[in-house]
Amino acid sequence: MPRGDLLGSLEHIVLLALVRLKANAYGVTIRREIEERTGRNLSIGAVYATLDRLESKGYVSSSLGEPTAERRGRAKLSDSSGLKPRATGHSVLRRTRFRR
Amino acid sequence: MNPPTPPRIVIRLLESLLPEEYRDAVVGDLIEESALRARASTRATATWWCWGQVARSIPLVLGSDLQRRHWLGTLGVAIAAYVAASVLESVGVAVVSRLLHPDDRLTIVLSVIVGLATMVLGGYAAASIRQGAARALAGIILIVVAVLMVTMPDSAPLWYGLTFLIAGPAAALAGGRLSLIQRAGGLIARRRAKGRIMRRGIRLAVLIFSCGLPASCAAPAQTGGSMDFLLDELVALERSALDRWIRLEPQGYLDLYAPDVTYFDVSTERRIDSLAAMQARLAPMKTMKPPFSEPRYERVAPRVQQHGDVALLTFNLINYGKLFDGVERELARWNSTEVYARVGNSSWKIIHSHRSYVQPPQASAP
Numbered sequence: 001m002p003r004g005d006l007l008g009s010l011e012h013i014v015l016l017a018l019v020r021l022k023a024n025a026y027g028v029t030i031r032r033e034i035e036e037r038t039g040r041n042l043s044i045g046a047v048y049a050t051l052d053r054l055e056s057k058g059y060v061s062s063s064l065g066e067p068t069a070e071r072r073g074r075a076k077l078s079d080s081s082g083l084k085p086r087a088t089g090h091s092v093l094r095r096t097r098f099r100r
Numbered sequence: 101m102n103p104p105t106p107p108r109i110v111i112r113l114l115e116s117l118l119p120e121e122y123r124d125a126v127v128g129d130l131i132e133e134s135a136l137r138a139r140a141s142t143r144a145t146a147t148w149w150c151w152g153q154v155a156r157s158i159p160l161v162l163g164s165d166l167q168r169r170h171w172l173g174t175l176g177v178a179i180a181a182y183v184a185a186s187v188l189e190s191v192g193v194a195v196v197s198r199l200l201h202p203d204d205r206l207t208i209v210l211s212v213i214v215g216l217a218t219m220v221l222g223g224y225a226a227a228s229i230r231q232g233a234a235r236a237l238a239g240i241i242l243i244v245v246a247v248l249m250v251t252m253p254d255s256a257p258l259w260y261g262l263t264f265l266i267a268g269p270a271a272a273l274a275g276g277r278l279s280l281i282q283r284a285g286g287l288i289a290r291r292r293a294k295g296r297i298m299r300r301g302i303r304l305a306v307l308i309f310s311c312g313l314p315a316s317c318a319a320p321a322q323t324g325g326s327m328d329f330l331l332d333e334l335v336a337l338e339r340s341a342l343d344r345w346i347r348l349e350p351q352g353y354l355d356l357y358a359p360d361v362t363y364f365d366v367s368t369e370r371r372i373d374s375l376a377a378m379q380a381r382l383a384p385m386k387t388m389k390p391p392f393s394e395p396r397y398e399r400v401a402p403r404v405q406q407h408g409d410v411a412l413l414t415f416n417l418i419n420y421g422k423l424f425d426g427v428e429r430e431l432a433r434w435n436s437t438e439v440y441a442r443v444g445n446s447s448w449k450i451i452h453s454h455r456s457y458v459q460p461p462q463a464s465a466p
Contacts, residue, residue, distance in 0.1 A: 027129035028136075044129045045157025048122055049164035064343055 007059070013038060014050045015059060018078055025078045051078050106134045106150040108328065116273060117158055117235065119165045120396070124339060126157060162235060171236075177229045178236035182244075185222030185237075189215050212263055216271045223275025224282075234276025238269035280398070331404040334413050334440060334448065339399070346395040346419065350382035358441065358449035365455040392421030392431065409442040410451075416458075433458040 007015065017033040018025045027047050034040055034047075054060040055078075062078050105111075114127050130153060138146035166174060192214035200207045219241060226233035245268055249261040341352035354375070363372040372378060402415035417434040439452040 027125055028133050031129075031133070043156035043160065044126050044133075044153050045160035048125060048157075049160045052164045064340060 177233040181222040181226035185218040189218040219271035220275040223272035227276035227279035238272040241268040366457040395421040411440045413438040
């Protein structure tokens, strides 16, 4: 795996949140999921910057959802399914080895 | 009762600073979560949270955007613009000091004006050369002024430093915005100068886009009473439909049309009546292969006029895309008129849409 494809800790956390949230993964739900699970209070910008990196590394794809009244527009939905399915496992393994 | 929303200045700040790709998502998240927080605690807590998000999010998103967009080139343009603006400012201040007494209060005030004017020029020049460079310039100004204020606190009065800390970046951004407006306004001159490839690109774009460029919005309507709020709402919905449209997905607009929608554009000889007719007209789009890649657009000077349950949204639209040679070009310009009405359960629906293609003026007869 190219070095640039390895995930950082925040990228791991966001990716795991995407896996849990499945089709309902967008900024608000991702932030809430991470806050509930890890106690980390990420900013909206941190979530999108991380999603952007994940997308450029090929772990995540994004699409626009339907417009809703709550947000006066469309949410940018993120999806981790179907792309590099073994990537997370690889990356976790590399991190584990590194720490040993 | 109106849903709690973030302060207008927060939304304006994000909309003016964030790149197009992030704008809807970040602003939408802020609106949605701020409403949740206001309901769970107080409006003041939600407002405070919003400001915190702005402070934390903008640097991260801008940094991420720079990385994506060949940041080195953008940064280079911004630094060059900063150096040029600084030289210009030094010359201007020297002239002012020579004309007036250096310790005169008027001299200091004029120096501030000269400084801010050069930053406007810097932002204008940077944005003219490279998209996003005006934002990078604003960041550079912010950092330089902050560093100077901390390291050399006695070199200038506090008000002087604070003025440049706040108004400096704003001036650079305003210059960038001016560049955008100028580009929109200088249509005729540029169009005359375009070559054969450009004309071909325009023809291709017209072929695709005149298939029925619509416009509309049909999400559940907000209850905000002010024009600004309505403009934000309609523009956000319009943007979400256009984002799909430029990728040849007409469904965004079809979802927003009223059942009795009427439609005109440059290629329609007769008015198109009803949603069903529009669906039939736009159906071939789904199978079209665009003659350009990486499409994007700019919407210029949107305005809304509301009369009762009817709102008129007008704006100019500029389409861009990369042609076969891989160079991004302006493909087409449109004058856009959308008439919205509250129908059914108070949703805004488009009841009429009209797009006219901006043509270069015909040569006048001798």
